[in-house]
Amino acid sequence: MSRPRIVSLFSVGLLLSWLSIFSPLSAQTPAQVNTTPIDTVRQSLPQLEQQFLERNFQLLAQRYQVDIADAAITQAGLRPNPNLWFQGNLYNPNTQKFLQYGAPSQADKDAGTYNSGYYAVQLQQVILLAGKRSKLVALAESNRSLAKLAFRDIMRTLHYQLYTTYANLYYDLQVVRLFDDELARQQRLLESYRIALRTGGVAPYEVTRLEVAIRDLQANSANYHTQIADEQATLRVLLRQPNKTFILPTELPALQTNLPALATALDSAQTNRPDIGLSQEQINNAQRSLALEKARRTPDLTTGVFFEKYGNAYNNFVGFQASMDLPIRNRNQGAIRSAETTLKSVTSGLENQQTIVQSDVLNAYDKLNTYYDQLNARPEGYLDRIQNISVEATKAYNARTIGLLDYLDKIRTYQQAQLNNINLLNNLYNTQQLLNYTTNTRFF
Template sequence: MDHFRFIPLLRSCIVLGWLGMMSPLLAQPTVPASGAPSVADTIRQSLPQLEQLFLERNFQLLAQRYQIDIADAAITQAGLRPNPNLWFQGNLYNPQTHKVLAFGPPSQADKDAGIYNSGYYAVQLQQVILLAGKRSKLVALAESNKSLARLAFRDIMRTLHYQLYTTYANLYYDLQGLRLFEDELGRQQRLLESYRIALQSGGVAPYEVTRLEVAIRDLQANRANYQTQIADDQATLRVLLRQSAKSFIMPTELPLIRTTLPALAVALDSAQTNRPDIGLSQEQINNAERSLALEKARRTPDLTTGLLFEKYGNAYNNFTGFQLAMDLPVRNRNQGAIRSAETTLKSVTSGLENQQNIVQSDVLNAYDKLNTYYTQLAARPDGYLDRIQNISVEATKAYNARSIGLLDYLDKIRTYQQAQLNNINLLNNLFNTQQLLNYTTNTRFF
């Protein structure tokens, strides 16, 4: 290469190397330069702060709380006794006297003649009495329904809490990945500009410029992938928190990673004890038993009692009588509803064992995954992260000194990028799998 043509290229590379070494990868995420909201729209939130907003604002939690209140009102309603029934009958029109609403007392002459063209009315008061303990069974069933609503609330809380934590962690580490590619893209764009200048003077071959352009396109594609992932994370958090669409939630930090696993037996026992979906299966059995007891009680008809007073219309003028009424259970003994309730009980009883097996499988799966990531983290040698950082620095120095070519330089930079991404992904997977174990056991181990 001609000496005078080499000087501009060397000068550009030296400047590029200096710029590259002055902008190492930062550990903390910052707002991405591309497509980021304004500073006024950025909300910096720690995980505890975000969790508090989630408990106050999340629509699904609020809606499920209302379901508990509805179930509580149903208990009150189930405990109420039937209202008494008041019945009144009177004469609207008498065709013999052509009088309307003739409620005045008859004359003495009419009484003596046994004629009652006015003064007639009848009043009846009835009360239904529930037999076979129907009212207490209705209350018991309503109480079971409230327990189901509470367990459903706990299950929704567990699921949404897991989604909140994992989305926050994904956003935290996606921002780190985006920052990595932003830094590398800036570095290689500066290198490309210096090569284009050198190309004009014949200092480099055209294919080298093309090779750099391809590398930049790869970086831009990776940056776009992270930007779309961050957009998905933001969309999920906005729904969970009912946050304004214009705001950008910026994670600040994550809890320190703990590398101690609970004993497997403890995790399995915690899941069987604390998982609300197992509680739901158990309560569904209780609910089905109470429903069956109620349907069997409904085989017994209810008793209707009453008092009747009739003026001038019965065996004697002022008739007072009592009433008893009951349906005769000849054909309808609630057979269909009882059979349906029995079938439901069989179904939910078999579902409990299946749910217990699912829970056990979930815990074992999360436990095995967490063990895998712990092993991967423990196998990382001391000083590994420092040596990763040195790959980029040393490659830039060697390239500036012209001791390596462009292809070797790009290969080392790709190695540096992949090592950084592997570290980011490992930490993200480790945190999310810890949350998965919390989720599958419904216990805050981490």
């Protein structure tokens, strides 16, 4: 058989094989990926968010911290318990009897001897002075506010992690599908080339060149598979899912292209960011702690009543008691100085935190503007023309009007264009979530 005849048959075979395996990328969705495990769970983002709120360990643990702070407020408002003291006769050596509390005889009374019946009772109550109890309650309420703000900050951070991980998984699965389709095409092309090689229809280097291209695709696909494994691990921790569960994202919200005004974003961040609230509440907490330490300079007053039977200046003695430490040496100086230093520290920390928040918002805003510019700079019909690169390259190569290297170069251009589009959409979504995170406001 002549060489032109071999080339003609080979071209027809390639054309038939390519027509049978070609499918447009535009019809692909993550739900179609055939590389996921059998126990796959299809989940939308709202479904995952609900599970996250119910199951996430860090959120549950921080909720308990709020409950603990509530209990501390109750404890701070309780008054000191009264103290009851009793003293009585255990053994009377005159009568050689134990626990003798009967009334003495008239003869003993006349003789001034009391061999039985002695006991004394004392009831005392500590009274907190200088408003210590109300200051303790105020400090406990501030601690509860700190716990609630910490809960909101954890919620904000974990929400951002959940949303971005879900989006990364969604778009990484699209990339894997892109590579899988290209691998299937090039592997079939490689098999056709190997058949043609045995008949002398192609050069050996062309088969090797195709094998190298397939290896490149497999390496790139493996990299994305490892990223997907990391994303699955992150979602399992966030949702406390069983290890065998593979979470398959179904869809993302429609892409929004409206950008809030920068002044609005900055104001929202200063108003809604829980870390700003934490810094402000830390100042309030330090002020209340300082007020409590100053109040502790005033000693507490202990009052009581005392009753003694047969043992004092006269029978059935009733007395009044009052005691207080003298604030001569210890006036709580060290604790007050420590509280004053803490107040100075947290006051300067608020200004620093406000600067950090402003920088975070500006950074997210600039990134989002960059990606919007990139999206808006695409010419009309750009995505359709990307798809046509693959279609036209396949037709030209099957018609043998271009060589293998030229064909692989066009396919590589098509793949890179598709990757750039997927990465742009992923970056846009994640940067929108970053702006939501930095402002703690749902703009998108």
